[in-house]
């Protein structure tokens with residue numbers, strides 16, 4: 384289901400005069416504060432976030448799943464939905480595939496199809512947290528950490544196959560998230576499990592093409608509730624450091640215990656040049672996978688503040704980061720939810736870009752705690768939405784993407800085309 388450029392232009396023209404007035408007022412304010420508005424717009428336009436192929440339908444919870452209707456039934460339909468989101472927002476120019484859920488039948492054709500939607504392939508994700516029907520050995524008791532060398536070999540071979548598929552699509556990185564761990568005390572020898580995981584990861588790392596990166600996620604619990612092998616950023620960093628220069632830690636916002644200072648983790652990893660990428664979502668309690676910015680928008684801003692400042696003073700040459708939304712949709716239309724997330728991400732980026740870093744440094748150097756806080760609040764409390772809209776409009780996107788999406792009854796049309804009870808994920 385595609386939306387035409389002209390339809391977006393027509394929709395924008397209805398809101399143009401109101402938008403221009405808001406944007407000009409903001410432009411005036413920012414310019415008076417010495418901020419280079421045109422540069423800010425370019426930085427916002429350049430910020431692109433990958434959409435995971437599994438986020439385009441209802442994820443559900445372990446208590447059930449309520450169909451959204453019109454969910455994509457195959458890889459092409461997933462790419463087409465990302466193409467639609469990108470056309471509306473001009474901020475989601477790539478898709479991140481999960482293998483084996485999304486194995487292309489014909490890579491060249493899939494590539495060409497994606498290209499026709501303006502979409503490229505971001506990191507590929509392996510899956511050793513589930514058993515597949517054609518699989519010889521089970522991951523019930525772990526994969527890369529398993530006590531049985533044959534299970535580990537199978538999991539390593541799967542990751543290698545994922546790299547091959549990624550290569551055929553132009554991906555340049557592999558993200559590994561492991562469910563490996565233990566559900567009860569005594570079940571696992573922590574040291575041995577970690578050592579076996581490192582050995583497996585090294586094998587995967589050494590298989591990667593020389594221009595690829597390995598991203599290692601961490602998560603403190605779930606589905607294992609007593610321990611996970613890669614429980615925190617320190618463990619991920621340790622594994623990445625042991626694997627080599629092209630292995631990095633990936634921060635998923637939902638993979639922290641409540642109140643963890645994620646911005647500090649981000650800062651430390653950039654300092655070591657080991658921050659590889661980000662999975663955006665939001666949460667109240669655990670890995671809730673909610674819309675980005677829906678629960679803790681100030682935390683998101685503080686994280687971006689570290690990202691912007693850290694990448695500017697990037698002494699360790701941390702490479703450019705891989706950005707992805709990793710959310711799950713139970714109630715809202717996934718396309719609308721993803722549009723909201725994209726907006727929240729760009730807004731936090733913009734807020735961080737307008738922080739007066741010079742004054743902040745002075746305040747810090749003088750231990751002026753009040754002023755440091757005031758500087759952050761000044762940026763956070765400036766309504767920068769007109770700037771985000773202007774960046775989007777100039778790139779050819781919609782001033783109000785959700786209004787256009789609803790105005791064209793796209794979900795209704797998708798339901799007509801695909802049916803009411805389709806399933807997008809392999810879960």
Ligand code: PSV
Pocket residue numbers: 508560600602635662670709
């Ligand atoms: C599970 O927590 C998870 O959200 C991980 O973050 C992965 O990135 C994703 O699922 C897909 O495997």
Ligand code: MN
Pocket residue numbers: 560600635662709
């Ligand atoms: Mn994730």
